Amino acid sequence: MIKGILSGNVALFHESDTYIVDVYGPAARAIEQSQTETVITGPHDAFTEQANSNLSLIRERLKSSHLKVIKLEVGEVAKSNAYILYIKDIANMDYVNELASRIKAMEIDTVYDTNMLIQCIDDNPSSIFPQFISTERPDTAVSKLSDGKVLCFLDGSPSIVSVPASFFEFFTSSDDYYQRWAIGSATRLLRLVAFIITITFTAVYVSITTFHYEMIPEHLLLSLTESRNRVPFPPLYEALLMETTIELLREAGARLPTKIGQTIGIVGGIVIGQSAVQAGFTSNILVIAVASSAIASFVVPNYVMSASIRLVRFGLIILAGLLGNFGLAAGIAAVVIHLSGLTSLGSSYLSPVAPFHSSDWKDVFIRAPFSLFTRRPSQSKSPNKIRNKMRK
């Protein structure tokens, strides 16, 4: 009996009987700060792998009787639980039903993570862009709920996915709402600029140095030619080499503990960058281009999206290296055409630009003062369009 207590069980004495009760709960991670979506101001808690604790995190912030949860079973073998959350009368039931039926229709042995789940149920599985947005932050999750979106998550996964999502939603962060509106707006614009830089900067460099020398202004011409002069490869190879190096560094850093990660950063950034230029391996202007587009790619708050964009960038660099500005324009056209063909749970991925809803723009490209947010986003097709009115 003592042995039983010592091994962590509870002893219960009742009259002459003694019961040893096993009160061992399943091991769980404590609620910690999110590693992938950190904010400076605002709440720091993040979802864990426990569905119950995740639900409680949301309930804590949304004490509404309208908050509904649907529980579904996923995976033929694993039989994990998937949860669908929505606010009744705010969320569009079409989305809820569509999502539920898609999850039910899944045919797969095991699903380990929400991010894997959504790849099995999104509209265009072969697209490189994520069509549902996932988050680890309860405050973001709640704001999506009140926008009229539907949430979905899997037991055993710390990320929650919000549907339907639009392309531009991936460029917003909950930090924007905790800053003053002017700063929040400036940050959003900065992210869009970062998006353009990361997609085009290196590609434009390659295009100009390979095909369109006319475009270089007089005072840049000499320094650019000088630094290119010692490089033995054409700009395309040079750029691909550097971009691959950066990707290697990023991938190495991601898999290593933080402290070693720092060493990798120093070795990569200073040693390779500096000596590659000195050895005449790359031109220093390319190093600037590659580095700034790499930094810009990390400005995009959503990691999945930022990875997609970086892949697109490789495509554009190759196109620019083969066909200059023509290739660049064709590449951009192809990306835009692809994006406009995408749907997220049947609604347009490019909302609110196409279909056009100017009233949504103030919460997409800028972050207007809260007093101006009177309507829920049009993409969620909420039956309750005006915010702050819970009646039907």
Added chain:
Amino acid sequence: MRNKLSFFHTTIMIYMFQSGVVILSMPHILAYYFGTNGWLAVILISLIVNVNIGFIFLVYRLGKGRSVFEILEQSVSKVILFPLYIALAILWTVLGSLVSKDYVHIFQLFSFPNTPPMLLTVLMGLLALMLLVKGIFVIERAATIFFWLIIWMLLLLFAFSYDFEWVRLTPFVFKEGDNFLLGGLNLLKGFLGYELSLFLFPYSDKRTKLIQAVIIANVMITLVYFITCFIAYGFYSLNQLKGVLYPVIDMMSYIKFPFVQRVENLFYGFFMFTNLFSTVAYVWAAKEACQRVFKKVKPGILAVVLIIIGFSAIAIPDVTGEVREWLAFLGFFEIGVAFILPVLLILVLITQRIMGGAR
């Protein structure tokens, strides 16, 4: 979900259908055919286009929004109609593909002069195909995005405010011109694309306000042409405009930014977007027509077949001069179609109405 076109997007889409590379040479065309103050002609032609849109409106009204094909098939025998559809489809496919080739030929003026033009053209064909297989609703969405990607270029016109001089405009109207009729037809080609709204009837309802959208699109394109040509007339002297084939490209190369110059190299690439939509518009219309004949074939396969036919046909004209000749020829044909088809439809509708009344 509403499976009809929306007003805003239809406007933009028609605008994108209409705009193309004609704008690059438009001041030259105006100066050559109309002479002094040729920019006024833009408004005249726009008015003529509006009359034509009026006819389309009548078709829409009298036909109560029925598809053009249905209207025709109700009164005219299919034996006559199907060859007509095929002929129109061929005209549109070749015209649409030719627009792409024209774009590529202009591109090759300053870059890739030694690359075979057909390679670049086929690349554009693939882009067009990407859009076509996705149907009109995706085309509409993509048009909006491309519109925003290109419309800001109008701001570049501010760069010329310093060199603009009123005195170069002269008070003379249409003097030292050449052939007004030919010039007018050439100019009209820059507006083409609106007539395809005839085939949008089945995709629109009351909330689309189709005709209003076409008119607004036409006003937009008129404004863009007007402002560009007006500024070109104050920026260049008349005889200079007559000598420069693509004044708008030259104007762009005049702009210098501190970090980049000779921007025509880059911005001309963006004209691919508007041009792509001209191609898409025509091939789409051809697809619609063929669909009536080959009802069982899937739209996607039809689009592929049409693109292959179109791009094989335009492999024949080789040098820029030939492409231009073909384009001029087919363009005039298309102007004819744009004016005759609505009139024909109105006649058919009136007969149907009389017959219906008699019954």
Added chain:
Amino acid sequence: MSKKGVRIVAAFLVIMMMAGCGDERILERLGFIESQSFDLLPNGKLRITCSIPIADPQSEQNRKVIAIDAESSKDAKLEFNKKTSLTLVSGQLRNLLISKSVAEQGLWDKFDTFGRDPAISPQVNISIVNGNAGHLLEKDYKQHPPTDKYVNRLLGKEARAHTIPKMTLYEFSRDLLDDGIDSIAPIIKEEEDNITLDGIGLFMESKYVTKIDTEEAIILGFLRGNLQRSAIDVELKKGQQVMFNSLTSKRKVKVEHADTERAKVAIHVHLKGSILEYTGPLKLDNPSNRREIAKTVSEHLTERANKMVKFMQKHQVDSLGIGQYVRNSLSHNEWQSMNWRDVYSKADIKCYVHIKIRNIGKSS
């Protein structure tokens, strides 16, 4: 993306692989012709010199100069190409230096390519060289930046100060082809250690006719258009000088009478400037004295302006663009039937210069 989409992307890439390549113009394999000069040889051929910057930091020289005798400028490019390891391109051309002897023969027919070649920017500076243009370009001026940049910056800076007109390929051909104005172009010449401005050349059609001295250039400037941020130095009498700074000017051309035979035109120029220097007897803090000075300066400038117009009329060159205004006041038929050059040389053209003193600087 459907399977069809994947197929399209694949086709895309295959085409890309096939295309390109042949038209690469990789930066370090190119030689950028930055300046080109044209001289007339006794046998009627052109001597064309071009200067190409060298980007190699190890090289002692910062540019390479090649000269060739050729019929036309495109001929020359083929010849140039034989003499260098780099592919020569003209997309970075900044300066065209044309010797006076070539300019006197007329520019346009020889320079067809500059309008036709899409690589050449319309922003190329045109200047006339008094003397041997090739020699000017070949020489290195020790105290100055490399010669191409030196010329380019000299012209750019002076054009911003309006002491010379900004004259690029675009402006030159615009004025050349306009029937109401004649082109002008700055003249430079070579000195021992420097390059210096040597006035402004006046053209009739595309032929150089005569020139205006550097001192009078600013007057041509405000008679021809509106100026900003300019400066002028006026010597009223011996030892009496006024210098105006931050000068702005507005020109108004009034056609008082015009028909196919005669024309009467008044040019009003309104100047406004700050006095930077005054060496004279009057006290400037007195308003009436200021008016007095403004009046004398105005009279002085008017006189110089009228003299210049007479000079132009004598040579039948309408460098001020008065023809544009006369044309705009006539009907089209009248303008077509009149011989503007004849009418111009006999026309009654009066200039009126009015100057206003904006402030007198820090001291009285």
